Amino acid sequence: MADEQDFSASLELSPEQLEAGRLLFAGPCDFFYGAQQIGQLPDPAAPEVAFAGRSNVGKSSLINALTGRKSLARASSEPGRTKQLNFFDLNGQLVLVDMPGYGFAKAAKAVKEDWQGMMFDYLRGRPNLRRVILLLDARIETKASDRDVMDMFDKAAINFQVVLTKCDDVKPKAEEARYREVVAEVSRHPAAHPLVLRTSSETGLGIPELRAEIAAFAEPVQN
Template sequence: MSAIYKVTKAEFIKSGTRPSHFPPPLQPEIAFGGASNVGKSSLINSLVGRNKLVKTSKTPGHTQTINFFNINDELVFVDLPGYGFAKVPLEVKAAWGPMMERYLGGRPTLRAIVCVMDLRRGVRDDDMMLIESAPLFGIQPILVFTKADKFGKNAGQQRLREIARELGCPPGELVLYSSTNGQGGEQLWDRIRQVTGV
């Protein structure tokens, strides 16, 4: 099953902040989470081969709702609000945790969460909280490190091995990704297809 999944349809479904806003849970869902400005939206766009499916912004905290996208009428990608240093109002930050818990704990079709991190910065405390919370909700975490193009090939692999040692896991469990050149796309699609069966 080692081939990039062919995306022929990718479209926005709807946004929401609470379960009553969410679309019915009919297809397997893959959520994407990470710190503000880590390149999450760019990763989703590159993964589905669309430049503007998910709106990108250089302003941290741009995504403040949970956004659902239909992929080929058989998968749903879910873009979660970024966490961390975003300059968003305190009441928005305060609502983030409960909103996320309601989503992560209440979607029977949610199969995995892609935890998106910057290869240069490694795993931060907020990232670790997301990674460790996934199994509590019965969700498979998929660890992806973006900005791979900022490193030479050997340097990128060396950095990944360092992070794997810190996490106590094999380097092969981590995905090295570049939204600029598509590096890691096949590996990430393999992981998504394994957990969704598409």
């Protein structure tokens, strides 16, 4: 397991990659479309990077931290209620997609199936989707629903990268153990990017690195 951790940690980003991420996210980022059904999706155009994760994983906070805005992405007051895919234009070079959370406990079974069916249909059928950022909470263990999603990514050959959220809210020893556990899990999935990032929307931990990873998919600036 230590070897797996060392491998992930060794995938360092260059200063040039970090600067590209900074520049991309320093530009404008605006909501431009919301879709509640697969048939309502905007036409595929710019490359897309989607954010997925369990309800309450901190997805909205992370998107806001990446873009330097306080309320670009908004969390639902009732997890399991909002079913919309939200699309954000990032500097005309990339589209960020805020996906509905999964694994919520209180929603009715029919709502869960409908919601997750829409999410999976989007992931499988979107030709300009370049990567899914799969968020896992650093404070809790990996759930069966998280593993189910990773298995689905493997079967559909969907490139995904795991990002740990809320790392500031875990004591160092427990956070390190959680990180090692996640790296070991990721190593078992062929569709997964090997670099697991630790982040905190509160302290900014890992935000420059995640920006750099996402910026790799952006279209060049048009002169």
